[in-house]
Amino acid sequence: xxxxxxxxxxxxxxxxxxxxxxxxxxxxxxxxxxxxxxxxxxxxxxxxxxxxxxxxxxxxxxxxxxxxxxxxxxxxxxxxxxxxxxxxxxxxxxxxxxxxxxxxxxxxxxxxxxxxxxxxxxxxxxxxxxxxxxxxxxxxxxxxxxxxxxxxxxxxxxxxxxxxxxxxxxxxxxxxxxxxxxxxxxxxxxxxxxxxxxxxxxxxxxxxxxxxxxxxxxxxxxxxxxxxxxxxxxxxxxxxxxxxxxxxxxxxxxxxxxxxxxxxxxxxxxxxxxxxxxxxxxxxxxxxxxxxxxxxxxxxxxxxxxxxxxxxxxxxxxxxxxxxxxxxxxxxxxxxxxxxxxxxxxxxxxxxxxxx
Numbered sequence: 154x155x156x157x158x159x160x161x162x163x164x165x166x167x168x169x170x171x172x173x174x175x176x177x178x179x180x181x182x183x184x185x186x187x188x189x190x191x192x193x194x195x196x197x198x199x200x201x202x203x204x205x206x207x208x209x210x211x212x213x214x215x216x217x218x219x220x221x222x223x224x225x226x227x228x229x230x231x232x233x234x235x236x237x238x239x240x241x242x243x244x245x246x247x248x249x250x251x252x253x254x255x256x257x258x259x260x261x262x263x264x265x266x267x268x269x270x271x272x273x274x275x276x277x278x279x280x281x282x283x284x285x286x287x288x289x290x291x292x293x294x295x296x297x298x299x300x301x302x303x304x305x306x307x308x309x310x311x312x313x314x315x316x317x318x319x320x321x322x323x324x325x326x327x328x329x330x331x332x333x334x335x336x337x338x339x340x341x342x343x344x345x346x347x348x349x350x351x352x353x354x355x356x357x358x359x360x361x362x363x364x365x366x367x368x369x370x371x372x373x374x375x376x377x378x379x380x381x382x383x384x385x386x387x388x389x390x391x392x393x394x395x396x397x398x399x400x401x402x403x404x405x406x407x408x409x410x411x412x413x414x415x416x417x418x419x420x421x422x423x424x425x426x427x428x429x430x431x432x433x434x435x436x437x438x439x440x441x442x443x444x445x446x447x448x449x450x451x452x453x454x455x456x457x458x459x460x461x462x463x464x465x466x467x468x469x470x471x472x473x474x475x476x477x478x479x480x481x482x483x484x485x486x487x488x489x490x491x492x493x494x495x496x497x498x499x500x501x502x503x504x505x506x507x508x509x
Contacts, residue, residue: 157226174302198404252488270418273479314466317383332358335389350485369401416440439477465501
């Protein structure tokens with residue numbers, strides 16, 4: 154792993170694009186190191202490489218496989234960090250601003266046609282002596298069940314994250330996706346109990362995915378909802394898998410799924426418009442998606458894509474970390490509870506930065 158991270162530092166010093174990532178429950182670390190600083194884009198999803206896409210807009214950036222060196226390393230030891238109860242000094246102004254935003258969302262849902270809207274906020278914290286390699290090592294040690302990544306392009310910036318949510322996994326014409334909603338902090342060994350609001354929110358997400366994929370896919374199978382642990386948080390998860398029709402494409406399936414109701418809301422366009430009009434900042438790549446595009450499998454004809462939703466992430470800029478957190482709002486939401494949920498979610502990155 155030492156050689157791997159020396160390569161990372163050299164690439165960053167040369168101001169050249171790269172991505173490092175580790176998949177959930179895996180011990181393999183992968184790096185793509187681009188050999189120039191050009192911006193390439195995934196346009197038809199027939200390209201091969203690593204894609205990084207925003208919440209809004211069509212500029213899906215690609216680190217192309219054929220213009221990159223790929224490195225792999227095994228994570229040789231795990232120093233599982235014990236979860237601590239952090240006390241975060243509360244920013245009264247940010248709390249007030251977010252609670253007003255949430256109430257706006259609740260009011261909009263009451264009027265219709267919105268059923269759910271995911272509202273987010275950005276928190277900026279100062280960093281001293283930020284070291285990319287040590288922070289990324291801590292990230293992969295702290296969140297073994299998440300998709301952990303560090304992505305850099307000199308023309309875009311530096312992003313890091315540990316996301317619990319897969320957007321889509323595809324192997325030629327078979328696909329797997331998930332519906333993920335509801336969040337609560339784990340309380341020791343106590344069994345997780347979900348409220349009606351959270352179960353409804355989860356059903357919204359599942360129904361949206363199934364309804365929107367029905368014309369593009371077949372042989373769809375759906376699991377019962379179950380609890381997923383992601384660090385110190387729990388979510389409700391449903392697994393969905395099936396076959397992509399011969400006359401459908403991977404790009405069509407991705408465009409139907411993204412942005413999912415778990416990061417945007419329902420109906421999708423109405424929720425997206427509400428977010429853009431009311432959140433008051435640009436999400437950029439937060440709640441976008443990222444991952445492997447058309448990686449060759451064991452057989453040359455086998456193409457595998459594995460894409461994740463960019464949650465629990467931060468952008469590093471000018472010795473500051475821009476942390477992004479959001480909450481799903483329904484008619485039963487309570488603004489103060491949503492604020493507390495957003496604070497819990499911000500701890501994913503604060504723990505790694507030793508800010509908790």
